[in-house]
Amino acid sequence: MAKLKGLKILYVSRLWLPFAGGAELEGHHFVTKLIQDGADVEVVCFYPHDAIDSAIDITYPVTRLYDPDLQYTAGSENEYLSHQDYDANRARLFQFLSEGHEEGRWDAVIHFGDLGPADFNYSNQRQFTNWINIGRIWDPPTSLNKGWQDWPWRLEYDLTLFPTQYHVEATEHYNHEPAMMLPPAHIEIKENIDTLDGWEERPYDFGFINAIPHKGLNMVMKLIGMMPDKTFLIKRGNYNNQQMVDFMDKWFDNVTVAGWYDDMNDYYRSCKSILYPSLQEGFGMVSYEAMANGCLTFANSHPVMLSACPTGPIYIDAYPEESKQNYIRYQMTNTPQDHDAYMDLAAEEWHDEIRDVLSDPERVLYHRTLGLEAMSTLEQRIDFCYSEFYNFLLSNLKNKSI
Secondary structure: OOOOOOOEEEEEOOOOOOOOOHHHHHHHHHHHHHHHOOOEEEEEEOOOOOOOOOOOOOOOOEEEOOOOOOOOOOOOHHHHHHOOOHHHHHHHHHHHHHHHHHHOOOOEEEEEOOOOHHHHHHHHOOOOOOOEEEEEOOOOHHHHHHHHHHOHHHHOOOEEEEOOHHHHHHOOOOOOOOEEEOOOOOOOOOOOOOOOOOHHHOOEEEEEEOOOHHHOHHHHHHHHHHOOOOOEEEEOOOOOOOOOHHHHHHHOOOEEEOOOOOOHHHHHOOEEEEEEOOOOOOOOHHHHHHHHOOOEEEEEOOHHHHHHOOOOOEEEOOOOHHHHHOHHHHHHHOOHHHHHHHHHHHHHHHHHHHHHHHOOHHHHHHHHHHHHHHHHHHHHHHHHHHHHHHHHHHHOOOOOOO
């Protein structure tokens, strides 16, 4: 694989650690891999350092362009984020980029999410051309379709990085610039543990992470009620309003609410199976993390997840097809009564499939083994894709040779 040999890279992200959502954790691993492969990387974001505790050690420079007058208190991440003045933050970012542009500070700038180059070019009549502009987009393609048509800055990248091939193909009608698949750089796995042993002794039958509607919360609550003989370990995520989690062990006798885990492998290895009925995904890290820890994984047959992880999970095709194509539009065009009616039918299918799998020990072992084998396939895919990405960087330098 080509190495980056001192290439200077800036990674631009709205949020960053210690805010520990999936995108931020994966971004940290992405930056760490670039550094391990020889690049000098710094990060710029809008999130303060002392927001929440984090067990992750950040060893690279991070510039935080947040409003110093906006007070943050622990436990109020969502309120803090909702009160940020993003226009002011963008102005701070533009000034930061302008200074770096004048100084020739970076060879490449990687923009995560919606902080792209033309967003600044059009509003400030300024072109940042002395570096390679790269977009890193993890939004689900169903939420990108309108964006790619209406947001011209998305077409300003020299290269767009998507986590799956499905993203690349689903957006090719709108994106006429180079694009490539670049899956997550790192899946956290403890070494030297035989994850196929001791499965029957795990204390919880099912785990579920991120108790919010688009991750399948309604489905999971129905399954909890339909399987009183099974135990569930529910883990809140670090974004959006998830206070409902705090009441689930009071509503259901078979639910335990998980606390904080410094190492999420410990959470996964407490569960025999992971429920992943997500209605909208950018990649689907949970599938790989669960399978790497020997869990059975029951997942919605969403096209993004099928592209990211074609083998290993037990995919259940129970949701309406239109919800897979564009979940946001489906929500807007269907009444809550319609949604609840189809969810009842879908829950029956999920329940029956789960019971069928768990009643067959050979099928259980087959899918758990297949999940571990999928990790090896992912590692090969990562190596190939990063080699392609590095070759692009090294052959398209604009600022200077290294």
